Amino acid sequence: DSGVTQTPKHLITATGQRVTLRCSPRSGDLSVYWYQQSLDQGLQFLIHYYNGEERAKGNILERFSAQQFPDLHSELNLSSLELGDSALYFCASSASRSSYEQYFGPGTRLTVT
Amino acid sequence: AQTVTQSQPEMSVQEAETVTLSCTYDTSESDYYLFWYKQPPSRQMILVIRQEAYKQQNATENRFSVNFQKAAKSFSLKISDSQLGDAAMYFCAYSASPNTGTASKLTFGTGTRLQVTL
Numbered sequence: 001d002s003g004v005t006q007t008p009k010h011l012i013t014a015t016g017q018r019v020t021l022r023c024s025p026r027s028g029d030l031s032v033y034w035y036q037q038s039l040d041q042g043l044q045f046l047i048h049y050y051n052g053e054e055r056a057k058g059n060i061l062e063r064f065s066a067q068q069f070p071d072l073h074s075e076l077n078l079s080s081l082e083l084g085d086s087a088l089y090f091c092a093s094s095a096s097r098s099s100y101e102q103y104f105g106p107g108t109r110l111t112v113t
Numbered sequence: 114a115q116t117v118t119q120s121q122p123e124m125s126v127q128e129a130e131t132v133t134l135s136c137t138y139d140t141s142e143s144d145y146y147l148f149w150y151k152q153p154p155s156r157q158m159i160l161v162i163r164q165e166a167y168k169q170q171n172a173t174e175n176r177f178s179v180n181f182q183k184a185a186k187s188f189s190l191k192i193s194d195s196q197l198g199d200a201a202m203y204f205c206a207y208s209a210s211p212n213t214g215t216a217s218k219l220t221f222g223t224g225t226r227l228q229v230t231l
Contacts, residue, residue: 030215094216102208103160
């Protein structure tokens with residue numbers, strides 16, 4: 001158990017809908033990273049938050065947005081869902097103070113029908 | 114942009130034998146970090162081993178060790194005494210030096226699926 005939690009574990013929804021994925025980092029970790037794992041794109045970095053502020057953006061679609069709250073949990077919002085958004089979404093966390101390791105949550109499997 | 118290449122989509126090893134998974138990367142940075150992550154059928158991403166580029170000594174974690182060749186930009190994973198539980202997808206990953214006190218994003222290879230046979 002990495003100490004990173006993600007909810008829900010599974011999500012099935014229809015095209016055009018909006019969903020929210022939630023992540024709680026390890027106790028004391030200030031950084032949260034979101035990654036998408038799909039069959040055709042592999043594992044891709046989406047976005048990074050540090051202590052409530054956006055630090056870096058990857059290949060994140062405009063339909064997707066994220067935020068990190070004062071209690072350090074993070075939410076990834078996916079809207080106007082398309083079939084191609086079906087994937088496993090991972091959250092990872094890292095400590096501050098020049099830590100370079102990231103620990104992953106169990107992921108949320110999103111299926112868009 | 115940094116890239117990570119894993120040229121072996123699948124590998125197979127017999128239980129108790131040794132196997133080496135290959136990884137090459139491309140970067141213009143001099144300071145960075147390399148990782149191997151394991152993804153078993155449960156799909157959980159598990160950190161197996163890490164290597165700091167500034168360290169010449171190869172990292173070792175129990176039965177797992179790496180062969181880090183900085184000039185060749187090569188970072189292979191050796192699994193000794195393979196066990197059935199080692200069967201998984203293995204991803205090589207690169208991270209630039211921490212940015213103002215926190216880890217940078219991970220760039221992953223496409224993975225190598227390891228089968229362990231009796």
